[in-house]
Amino acid sequence: MLEFDRRHLWHPYASMTEPLPVYAVDSASGCRLRLADGRELVDGMSSWWCAIHGYNHPRLNAAVSEQLGRMAHVMFGGLTHAPAVELARRLLAIVPGPLEHVFLCDSGSVSVEVAIKMALQYWSAAGKSRKTRLLTIRGGYHGDTFGAMAVCDPVNGMHERFTGVLPAHFFAERPRSRFGEGLGSGDIDDFETLIGRHHEEIAAVILEPVVQGAGGMWFYSADYLAAVAQLCRRHDVLLIADEIATGFGRTGRLFACEHAQVEPDILCLGKALTGGYLSMAATLATARVARGICANGGLLMHGPTFMGNPLAAAVACASIDELLESPWRVRIGAIEAGLRAGLGRYATHPAVTEVRVLGAIGVVETRSAVPVARLQEIFVRAGAWIRPFGNLVYLMPPYVIAADELEVLIRAVGKGLDALS
Ligand code: PMP
Secondary structure (H helix, E strand, O other), X not given: OHHHHHHHOOOOOOOOOOOOOOOOEEEEEEOEEEEOOOOEEEEOOHHHHOOOOOEOOHHHHHHHHHHHHHOOOOOOOOOOOHHHHHHHHHHHHHOXXXXXXXXXXXXXXXXXXHHXXXXXXXXXXXXXXXXXXXXXXXXXXXXXXXXXXXXXXXXXXXXXXXXXXXXXXXXXXXXXXXXXXXOOOOOOHHHXXXXXXXXXXEEEEEEOOOEEOOOOOEEEOHHHHHHHHHHHHHOOOEEEEEOOOOOOOOOOOOOHHHXXXXXXXXXXXXXXXHOOOOOOEEEEEEHHHHXXXXXXXXXXXXXXXXXXXXXXXXXXXXXXXXXXXXXXXXXXXXXXXXHHHHHHOOOOOOOEEEEEEEOOEEEEEEOXXXXXXXXHHHHXXXXXXXXXXXXXXXXXOOOOOOHHHHHHHHHHXXXXXXXXX
């Protein structure tokens, strides 16, 4: 199997001719992945922010099975169904601000495309057809499709590979003020200058609130986010919050916008939306945005084949119910304390420049880029599933992780760091 995989299957951000090793998983349950060779690993990644309740969860399994007995999928054009309606009902009850309308699509990247499209259509319908560009902050990540790629960080994103193809947007300096600090002097200046100078061309600001994920695992000041929201209002620019990674509790609040009491005009959700079971994302909009787009017979021009997929919507409902009925704040608080104490031990390690923790996210930044394959082998030998990138070794376990499992992950990180120095 591994040999066939190596020859024929593309993995994320990978070479087909010189692929890094992959590990075959046979099954997963709770916070454990069972490899095909019988080894069991504690999961430190939640399958990239998704599996917040762990794997093979009885309630989520039941939701999928029940829905499967009714229908796996039907088109959403001209039809609707209870799972989609119930999911929208649940989302609207918990998201920050007066969001009223839900577009259910297939993946995070697509939800970002839909958000961008909403913003462009909004201004076009308002007769401001010059407002076609976006403003964002450096160090962001919003997905791999072309619209989303164009707002990823221009240096560590994929811009140089697609020069001349991606639309040109505006990039403000990444905030230096850290999470937990106030807004540092001068920190918002670059953003303020750009929005002040170009607001007549800018349709929307898009950013990841408080936590920049795949662009560098950087936690920035909530006051910076609040200042951005104010500047958007002042200059009549829409605010798109990409909570695909941060949504559903990961940062210690249900949504990261809540750290700054910010209410976006458009919100993207994904990843943990279905508890890691199926691919689904959502783009939510306020009544103002929806009415603007639909004025004079306007239509939102998007409609994926698998829009509102019933299986995904049903498991998303179960995942949200499970989360809200669980002591998630207490669990995330305990993970945060465990990560602070555990990873904090490595702050003075010679291979480490910084350790930072927020909610159920723990990050160890190393002096130089890590050898992924070699570190992963060490982690697997230590019984942990951890996937570093660049100079970041990070943990974001399922919320249900036990203290001794978290310790397995933390010890594994230590072994990996020792191999670097
Ligand atoms: N936005 C953010 C903040 C993300 O972290 C990701 C995924 N890493 C995406 C968008 C894209 O989501 P997907 O991979 O589901 O297309």
